Structures are given as structure tokens and as C-alpha cells.
Amino acid sequence: MAQHRPDQRPVDSRNGTGLVLAARAGDRAALAELTTRSLPTVYHLVRGILGDRAEVDDVVQDCMIRMVRGLPDLREPDRFRAWLTIIAYRQVSDELRRRPMPRDPFVEPDQLPDAGDVAERTVFEALLSGQRRELVEASRWLAPDDQHLLASWWQEALGDLSRAGLADMLGIGEPHLAVRLQRMRGRLESARAIEAALRQRSGCAELSALSRTWTGERSPVWRKRFDRHVRDCVRCAAHRAELIPPERLLHGLSVVPVPAALVAAVRAAVEAEPGLPAHGPAPQLTSHKLALAGTAAAALVLGAIAYAVHVTPDPGPVPAVAAPAAPSPAGAPPSRASGSPSPTVRASSAAPGPAPVTGVTVADIFVAPDGDDAADGSRQRPFATLNRAVEVVRPGQTIALRGGVHRLTRPVEIDTDGTRAQQIVLSGYSGEHAILDAAGVPSGKQAVTQRTSFWTVQDLEVRGSRSHAWTCNSCRFTTFRRLSVHDNHRSGLTLRDPGTTGNQVLDSDFYRNYDPRAAGSAGIGLGVKFGDGGGNVVRGNRAFHNADDGFDFGAFRSPITIEDNWSYGNGQNRWNAEGWSSNGFGFSLGGGETTPSAAHRVRNNAAWDNRGDGFGAEANTGRLSLADNTAYRNGGDGFDLSGGRGTAVDNLSAANGQQPARIGPDVSGEGNSWDRGEWRDSSLRSVDPAVAEGRRAPDGGLPRTSFLSTREGIGADLTG
Template sequence: METTPGAALVRAAQAGDRRALETLLGAYLPLVYNVVGRALNGHPDTDDVVQQTMLNAIQGLAGLREPERFRSWLISIAYRQIHELGRTRGAALARHRPLDDRAEAAHPIDDFAEATIVRLGLSGQRRALVEATRLLDRDSQRVIALWWQELAGSLTRAEVAAALALRAPHAAVRIHRARAQLDLARAVLVAWRADPRCPGLVAAARGRPGGRDRGGLPGLDGPDGPDGRYDPRWLRRLGRHVRDCELCGQWGRDLAPVERLLPGIALLPVPHALAGRLSALVGAGHGAGPALAAPAAGAARRLLRHLSAKHAAVGATALAAAAAVLVYAVFYQPGPDPAPAIAAPPPVTVPAAAGPTSATASPASASPSVSPPSATPSATVTAPVSGVTSADIFVATGGSDGGDGSIAHPYATLSKAVSVVRPGQTIALRGGLYRPTVPVTITTSGTSARRIVLSNYRDEHPVIDATGIPADKWYVTQQASYWTVRGLEIKDAPSHPYVCESCRSDIFTRLSIHDSGDSALILRGDSTTDNQVLDSDFYGNHDDATHGENADGLDLKFGSGTGNVVRRCRTFDNADDGVDFTEFTSPVTVEDVWSYGNGVNRWGIAGFTGDGDGFKLGGGDPAASVDHTVTGSAAWDNASYGFSENGNAGRLTLSIDTAYHNGSAGFAFTHSSSTLRGNLSLANAGSTGSATGAGDVMLGDAVTASGNSWNQSGWSVSALRSTDPAGARAARRPDGSLPATTFLTNTKDPAIGAPMS
């Protein structure tokens, strides 16, 4: 296992290094406080659970044999303490009343929570999301608490799985189920607050436990059960009504995806009272050994000063109140940085590109003759934008590589920008149409603390037409780590438009790569580790010279490396496959990805040989045995299989996925010992041989399949809310999330099949 700087700090703390212990405590106390506080959802015992967690960690630190696992180990301790509190004090875990106005007398805790929400800018759907968490059962709250930290970048999926004491595939299923419950709770909440309110929903909320019926929303307008706890049966009851009611359902369809509301977590302030008790707490950990006892008190006092300074802006009153109760999960999306005052550049017309993500470009970039920015920045803009709002290096269609890369004198080419960029810097591409003739090679890496960012500028739309790149060259070859590549459209490359070789910890997000002569985005090579491909579209790629045999949407191929994740992407209308993992020998996690229309000869290619799998999860000669995980994803209208192991004999896990109207079986797993749970397969062409389930699946004897549509009776296309894919093929929402659609969702059992949200 690789040694990290955190591991070195842990070893130093184990050896009695005061500064190392101080750093560890300062780094991890806010994380533990947020995980515990969000899991307990405002319970006043939050401080006690955090305190006991830290004490247990201090006492066990000397015996930790794998220092590189410190964070995962610490969160596992916290999670056990949360369960212990639930076991010993279950009846005391009552929820507080809602944050909205009501005729009853205000509770001081609610007043504080409301004031804090206003202070940190929580409003609209984020506020509703926070309130909806109160409708969840405790187990779902605990899972969501960990998932929030994963989305915030504070925890990895492996660490979340370790805290849940599950394998990563099983943890993914738990997260998806909890997320589905949260989405349902949000839909119930907005339907309840609609004006006018649906009479059927009011009727469904009548008849409370113990014979009480005050006409409020169970779980938010007062305690429900006889012991003062919320009864989760109310969410199931009201959720059934909201799902089946056209009037109520319309409110939920307009909700932004949870993943788009959660990023930008503001860590909740660690209370003075808790930090103040930490000195005695660490001193109480002397049983861990003399190496840890000596520096404890001093480190805690320094940590108290650090935390007090760090959170001073929140206000003394808020900190004092937070010592009594943790505010419900507070999120805010910070406004963009102040925009420099620059002269408006001349407009440039950009031809519309094919595909749902095409858009008219914003005005073209500033030319080299634009006046320098004013010394006084303009007023802060609060509207969200898709790209960066400030940068160290600018590239513009009217620029010059002889310039200095400033916003007033931008470079003309991406090649120049990546040749001079250094760790911690940001490259911004201005809007307009770029026509490069020279390939780009990226070799400068960032670091975990100083990432390099390549992004569109604000809401401007840079379009890179790579037609001029030589046919035997890739347009972008990246051999660098710790990059974030965001908001670019790349089209018409004769060969591969973007290849990342042996990359580590790179993030590719909000990309549109299409109509090129080979696969759109490829991650390949050994040590391809901890990369993320998010919220991007890869489509229309076709390799005419090789008869459509190779051009996929997204590939992780010919390499190895753990921790790679693909989320909320679309791969469609490519000549070969949508997603291809041929000869990638390490597990990849796929979540909420749509792959459709692949393997169809749309270009009149002679001797067409495109395969047309939606998800090709293996391959090679011989194919490696790899335990990939695919959750919440959908494959439809592909020429061949929806989901295929393609010779992979590993233990793949597919959960709550949907295969519809594919040319061959929806799920084809004949060689592996895979696990398939909660999947939906309908209207696929099927296959001969060992096919089961009316031709929708093709499974071998070693496959474990349970709770899928083909394991039950009564499933047919009539159970689907919509079989029209137009909504799913529509443009992404302004925040980059997948479009809202009811396509392939069902009325029979919403727990089966992809959520399509």
C-alpha cells in the first residue's frame, strides 16, 4: 500500500511528535464532527459522540498497524459510536421541529438553526434538501452523512465502505438506496408545501400514531411516535401517493439532483465548548502509552486557538449555540470570484455542433489589443457560472503565443498554455472556435494540494475543432496527474481526441467530446489511479477507416489502477461501444451513466463491424478477471448487449441498472460469478442458448441474481412511465446535471431499475 503524507504524520504522532499530533487532530476533528453531526441530524449528544470517537482513536493510535489507513480507521470508529448511541439512547433521538414558519411558539434551537441558514446563504432547494433529511430513517441518515463527505472530497468511496463494514459494491447499493429515499423525501416535502396542496396528500397524512391527527407533515411538524420519534412508515405512505399522483409528482420532477446541491459543503463550526474539552479529552488518553500522553494537552490548547480563529467569522453566539445542538447539514454555493473589469471582446459566430450539448458560444475571447484590467475589480457576481472566474493563464481565439498569457494578452493555443503552467495554476479558455493544427502534450503534474485546472472561462463556451490535427496523431496526450479538466467541447479529431496515459487523481468534468475518428476519451496504462470522469457526454465518434470497430464513447483500457470512477456521463451514438473496459485489470466504479444508440451505422461505413455494447465490462485474450461495479445506470437502443461481461470471469456487481430495447440480451453474464440485484431488463432481443427471463438476460450458473425484474412476475413494458427517450437525450441542465426525465422509470417497483435522475 502506498505511503502518504498522512501516514508519515501518524507515525510521527505514534512516536511522540507533538506537532504531528497537533496536525492530525486539527485536520480530522472537523471531519469527524461533520460526519457525526449530520448522521445524528441535530441531536445534542453530537459533542459526546465526537468526544468519545477522538478518545478511542487516541487510545488506539499506538496499536494502528497501517498508518496510511488512519482516516478510514477514524471514520469507522465514529460510525461505531453513532450506532452505539442509537442502541443505548434510541428513544432520545427525537427530531426537532421544522425550520419554516408556523403559528406555534418558536423553539430557541429552531431560531438558531434558521438564523444560521440565513447567515450562510442556504435557501431554495438546498434548504428543502436539508429539511428532507429529517424524514429519513436513522440508518439512511448515517449512510447519507458519509456520502456527503465523499462528495465533498473528505472521504473516498473505499473509506465510506470501510465505515459501513461493507465491500465497495455493497456500499454503492446502500448509498443508492439512501439517496433514493432522500429524493423521495424531497419530493414529499415540496409537494406538501405546494400551493394549492393536493387534497389526496392531506388525506394520506391523516391518522397519526397514537390516534393523533394535527394535519401537519409527519416528521417535520412535530414528533410522531409515542416515544417522540419519527415513524419512517410515514415516508413510505406519503411517498406512494406522491409517486402515483400527477399533481404531486410534477413538483418532484423539477428538483435538482442531490449531487449538484451537495458540493460546496461548508464545514460546520466545531463548537468552542467541544474544542475546549479536547484538552482534557486528549489528556484522558494517556492509557495509549507515554509517547502520546506527553504532547496531548499542549496540542489540544493550540488546536483550540486554531479552531477559534478559523471559525471566528461565524460569530460567538452561533458557536455557543452550536455547542448545544449541531445545525442541520448546511450547504452553500459560494458566489464566483470578482470578475476583472475588461472591455467587451468582439462577437464571434460559432457553428452549432451536433448533439444535445451544443450551444451557441459566448462572445469570443479578448483580443491581444484589449486594455488591461482595471485595478479596481467590479462588483462580486453572485449568479453561478459553469467555469472558472479567475485564472493565471488565459487562452483566446484572438490571442498570440507571443503574449504573456494574461487576460489582456492571452495566448492563442492550448499547447503554449500547458507548456508554461505550474502546480496550483489555472488555465482559462475564452469562448470561441479554436482550430489547432499541432497536438497537445501535457506532462506537468499538479499535486494533491496544488491542482492544475484547465477550464472554460465563466459561462463562455470554447469549441475546439481538431480537424487540422494529423490523422496519425492524438489531439491531447496527457501524462500528468492532479489536473481538473472542465467545460471543453472537442470535436472532429481524425484520431483520438483525448488520451490520458498512466494518470493519477485527474478529474474530467462537463466535457463534450464528439464526432472524432476514434474513442472520445481514453484512460490507459498502468498506474491509472483515482481518476474521475463526471457529468460529460461522449457521442458520435466513428472510425471509418477501420469500419467502426474501435470508436467508443469512453474507455478505460489496456492498463491498471484502483479508485477510478465514472459518474453521471452519457455515451451514445458511437460506432462501437458506449463504455469499454477491455484489458483494464483493476476494478472501476460506474454510477448513473447512460449508454445508448451505440453500434448503429449512421455514417454509411462500408463493411461496418461496430459491436454496439452499451457497457462492455471486460475483454482481451485472455480477458482479465476484474470486479467492476455498475450502479444506477441504463443502456438502451444499443445494437448488441446492454451490459456485457465480455469474457470477464470476475465478480462484477450490477445493481439497480436498466437494459431496454437492446439488440441482444440486456444483461449477458455467462462466464463470471457476478451479482445482479434490483435490475430491470425489458424489450431486449434476447439470445439463444442459456438465455432466461423471456430473452432479456443471458446468465451463467455462477451468477447470483435476486430481486431483478426477471426474478419476479408481472413485469412488462406497460410498467414503464415512458418509453420515449427524447427527455433523456435532451440537453443537460445549466448546472451540468443529467436532464430530468421519466423515461424507463416504472410504476411497479421504483426500487428496481435505474433511477434516471
């Protein structure tokens, strides 16, 4: 008879819903068993997305504590798995918003190591070796919805979830699910064939020619272009026959077990919870059960990788390099290393693509992540912080931020003015990708506050502020261009206060700004608000996927020129926040605590897929001028100019949720679509936004696309 060791306990034999019900009812042993079984699922999901980052253990612990706290209120115990998955996804998403994770750079096919060289390095690299690696890479060619569906389908493919359970988790019917899965798998197989053809270097001249025009971005648009060739080319299509069905790729995979230290930490955290059920023996998490069966874990890992792509889109050109370990020799080209996706560095035999016209090559003050504020700020001895650089900068000087992540720990205050003849420039360094990460700035503190004249701020990424990312107060003759500002709480960039004069915001992206405390009532892309001043221009920008408005010009009392901007997907509850309340306008041309009267000039802008109106006057009584703008598929009105004044000429409104346009008696119009009958999708040359929402041009300009174009010459022209 086997002896019972003191550290062993009987295993709870209840399964599924019964175990959840017992734990919810207060059975401490059932709770311990449920936690033991759930921890590997959460760990591999979180680790699969965040990788080896130090935050993994903290996020996992937080998920498990939230599970314990929320269990008494779980109304549908049979949906426990979906509920726990949602908790994990939300916590990971919150972590990514605080410290967004750079995506892997594209590597040319002929620069990749052979699968056999990779397979033995680490367990996780083994998961991605050979066709398994190609399978994960293939998922990057899919649209976000397909990537999310693929991540969920792994669980069904391995018997970890029934078809009915999968449909229930996704909130759709089984027939609809079957259709979506069939289409997704077809696109996945096309992408796998493309990956195989690129990696095998078959010698196909047409494929080589197509590859030379490729930006290096795996996207649905490029998948379609490559697929048209691969499926019809005898040489390239031959690789399809060699592909193993994706279900079979999961067999025999091993995974990294949950670390013992994490098991102990979760056990301590769960046991310390004040809301722990009161009856039954004290719960004990058992580490010997925390290695998942290989196939189930593989589903989680590969699914999580696909989901990581889903939650971290890369909307713009962000060539990235690691922080330089030492200054490059004079005249040497800047090196590129891992980080966000970058324009492809071609092999010498390939024709080079156009180089991005971004960054400065000469500067007076340098800042690098591995610098020292006690240094002199030279190229050889850079400062460590932007704070130090803006303290010492003088008119006519240029500050260059070297590539890498510059982690702010306190707010940056910029108060030194330039002059018309001696402007001050703050820029990324040529060919490098400088990121200002404001996650370390105390909550509620603006990351950067600027009160200056005659500055240029360009070629930077700003992220992670728990307040406003960048605010320019009463700035004069300051230019912002080629910025990527995202994942901040209150706003991306805001120009405000009286005396805001002669400023320009050009060719920049503002996205995914969201305040988790505001449930949609905060988190705009770009704002010019609460002030006055002439000569301000907003041109060539995109504001998208923000919690509230894309562009907000509330309570600004002077005319602004707003032209060639795109606003899409704003106001949607992408964070599954309770009590969601968002205006979600594409362009808010008024509003605020005081009624503005500003004659904004609004020309050649486009708004689509926003929660609210495409364009809204919002009680602005100034003589607005709207010409050649397009509102498409917004949840509210295309144009709401009721109560406003001015002119509306040659604007297009189609497929919006409410009225094409609400026009007051003081607005005169000519040539608008709502005067020409109903407009449908068939009235437009293209309703596919993939290119418009994709990578910018090498010079930072908007991508050229036929999206929303018409043959009648009305509405916005997105072809450039």
C-alpha cells in the same frame, strides 16, 4: 435564322433515365448534360447545409467527381436522383464531422427584427423572411425523423419528385408514407402556430409565463408543452388562421446561382477524371443553365436547412460566445454571441433562469483564438495555443480557455504534474464556450495526450480528431468533468495503461465518434482500458450515437465504480458504411486481448437502443456487482453475464432483441426483472427518451426524467 455561337452546343433532349443510361454507357455529351443538370441540385443542397463556409465549393466538387466515378456501377438508373442525394448527404456529413457547424443561438421573440427589416438584406435571408422564416424555424421543433421527412417532402410538394419516387427514396411503401406525412405535417403546423404566437407577442399572460420557464431549445418536448396551451388559447390560436399552406410559401422564391468559378472548377475536375467515358464530344458544362427554377431550388434550400438540424444535434448545455475582441472590463459580465444553442439571455423584464455553474472566473494563464504565443498569457495578452499554455503551467495554476474555436494544428502533450496541495486546472472561462477543434492535427495523431497527476479538466468541447481525441496515460488523481467530446475517429476520452489511479470522469457527454476507415469496429465514447489502478470513478456521463461501444472497460484489471451513466444508440450504422461490423454495447465490462478480472461496481446505469448488449461481462472473471441498472430495447441481450462471476440485484431488462439476461452459474441474483416474468413497455412509466436525450441541467447534471421508471423499485432511477 439565328446564328450558332461558338460557345453554344446542342442541348441533349433526353430526360431522366434515358440521359442517365446514355451517360453511363459512355456518351460524353450525355455526361456533360447530366452534370450540368445535377450541379445546381448538389450545390444548393450543400450550401443550404454548410451556409457560406469556404468548404462548400470543395464539397460540391467532390460530390460531382464521386458521381462521375460511380456512374458506371450504378445498377438502378431510375434511382439516379436518390443516389446522387445520398452522395451529397454523405459528403456533407463527413465535412460536418471534420469541422462541426455551430447551430444558431436562440433569440428571444422580442429581440427578433421585423420580417420586413430582414427581407431585403440578402437573397438567402429573403428565403427565410416572414412565414418562410417561421416555417424553417418551425422545423427545429420536430424530431430528427420528421426533419428528414420534411426535407424530402419538399421535392414532392413542388412536383420535383413523385409520391412513388419519394417512397422509393425513403425505402417505405406509399400507404406508410402517407401516414407519416400526415403526422409530420400535423406536428409542423403545431410548431408553426407556436412560432407565430411567440413572434406576434400577443400579450397572453399564460404564454409569457410558459416562455419564462423555457430553456430556449426548440425540441419535441417543448413543442408539446407549448402546443397544449396554444391550441386551447383563443388569443394564441388566432394566429393559426393566418398561416399560409407550406406549399404556397415556395412560389416566387429566387436563389443564388451556382458561381461561375465553381462551374469552371467542376468542369475542369470532371474533364480531368481518368475514368471519363471515351466516346462522344468533349463534355462542356454550361453556366447559363445552372440557375435552378426558383421553386425547385427553394425546396432544396429549405429541405437542406431542416436536414442540417437533423445531422447536427445539440445534446448538451453549450453556452457559446465569439472569441473576445478585447478583454472585458474587470467585473463586467461575460458577453454572449453566436454559436451553439445556449441558455436564453432573457430581456430585463423576464425572470432570469438559473445560470450554468461552469467555467472559472480567475486564472493564471489565458488562451484565446485571437491570442499570440509570443505574449505573456495574461488576460489582457493571452496565448494563442493550448500547446504553449501547457508548456509553461506550474503546479497550483489555472489555465482558462476563452470562448471560441481553438484550432489545433499539432498534437498537445501534457506532462507537468500538479500536487495534492497544488492541483492544476484546465477550464473554459465562465459563461463562455471554448471549443478545441482537432481537425487540423495530422491524421493518426492523438489530439491531446496527458500523462499527469492532480489535474482537473473541465467545461470544454473537443471535436474533430482523426484519431483519439483525448488520452490520459497512467494518469493519477485527475478529474474530467462537464466535457462534450464528439465527432472524433477512435474515441472521445480514453484513460489507459498501468498506474491509472484515483481518476474521475463526471457529467460529460461522449458522442458521434466514428472512424470512417473502420466500419464500426472503432469509435467509442469513453474508455478505461488496457491497464490497472484503483479508485477510478465514472459517474453522471452519457455516451451515445458512437460507432462502437458507448462505455468500454476492456482489459482493465482493477475495479471501477460505474454509476449513474446512460448509454444509448451506440453501434448503429448512422453513416451508411459498407461492411458494418460493430459490437455496439452500451457498457462493455470486459474484453480486450487479455482476459480481465476486475470487480467493477455497476450501479444505477441505463442502456437503451444500442446495437449489441446493454451490459456485457465479455469474459471478465472478476466479481462484478450490478445493481439497479436498466437495459431497454437493445439489439442484443439486456445483460450478458455468462462466463462471469458476481451479483446482480434489482436490475431491469425489457424489450431487448435477444434474451433479457444470460446469467452464468457463478452469478447470484435477487429481485431482477427476469425473475418476475416478462416485462413490456406497459410495465414502464414512460418509454419516451426525449428528455433523457436532451439538454443537461444548468449545473451540468443529467436531466431528470421518468423515462424507464417502474413502480416496483427496480432498475435505474433517472429522476435524479
